[in-house]
Amino acid sequence: MLNIAVFVSGRGSNLRAIHTAIEDGRLQASITLVVTSRDRAGAAEWAEAEGIPVLSVHHVQPSEVAKVLLEALGQHQANFIALAGFLKLIPSEVVAAFRNRILNVHPALLPAFGGTGMYGHHVHEAVIASGAKVSGATVHLVDEEYDRGPIVAQRCVPVQDDDTADDLAARVLEIEHSIFPEALELFAQNRIFVRDRRVFVIK
Numbered sequence: 046m047l048n049i050a051v052f053v054s055g056r057g058s059n060l061r062a063i064h065t066a067i068e069d070g071r072l073q074a075s076i077t078l079v080v081t082s083r084d085r086a087g088a089a090e091w092a093e094a095e096g097i098p099v100l101s102v103h104h105v106q107p108s109e110v111a112k113v114l115l116e117a118l119g120q121h122q123a124n125f126i127a128l129a130g131f132l133k134l135i136p137s138e139v140v141a142a143f144r145n146r147i148l149n150v151h152p153a154l155l156p157a158f159g160g161t162g163m164y165g166h167h168v169h170e171a172v173i174a175s176g177a178k179v180s181g182a183t184v185h186l187v188d189e190e191y192d193r194g195p196i197v198a199q200r201c202v203p204v205q206d207d208d209t210a211d212d213l214a215a216r217v218l219e220i221e222h223s224i225f226p227e228a229l230e231l232f233a234q235n236r237i238f239v240r241d242r243r244v245f246v247i248k
């Protein structure tokens with residue numbers, strides 16, 4: 046059973062997709078905590094209305110964030126972390142404590158279009174400007190570097206000639222909403238192992 050802490054910074058559509066997958070029985074898990082890097086994020090308001098505990102790290106001193114997070118994760122018995130549009134780097138102490146137990150969803154096909162500054166619309170604008178004909182979503186394990194951890198799942202979408210960043214974002218977001226809960230379910234079923242930075246799914 047996964048007890049997931051979902052980390053958010055904004056709207057929270059991936060948080061809601063994870064919640065829906067749990068309600069529908071597609072994901073054997075529960076969301077025990079929502080961590081937000083912004084006080085008035087839509088996701089945090091939604092979680093509060095659902096009765097899910099919410100921790101904001103917005104006003105926490107950078108040097109204190111790791112300690113505050115580890116305490117809250119312990120208190121809420123979280124054994125897994127899902128980064129659903131969380132725009133801050135996870136402190137290395139938390140990565141170490143949750144090694145291979147943190148997943149991030151990224152709105153492009155990593156290792157392209159990732160790294161510092163590559164989030165939200167910046168990603169889709171860069172994809173369109175590059176002339177790439179496909180984009181997609183990536184779910185990957187989180188290590189100490191932005192967007193570099195081992196890849197668990199990817200799915201493609203076409204980039205159309207007349208796409209705006211908004212058009213492409215909407216097409217990719219739909220994919221995120223399915224591959225993120227699916228990837229989490231592989232961990233819930235204990236079907237993942239990692240070797241030499243590669244992720245293998247046990248059939």
Ligand code: GAR
Nearest residue numbers: 056057058059130150151152164165
């Ligand atoms: C999602 O598209 C997610 O992939 C992206 O932020 C959005 C959050 O949307 N994350 C990144 O760009 C991280 N590099 P949501 O709040 O509606 O889930």
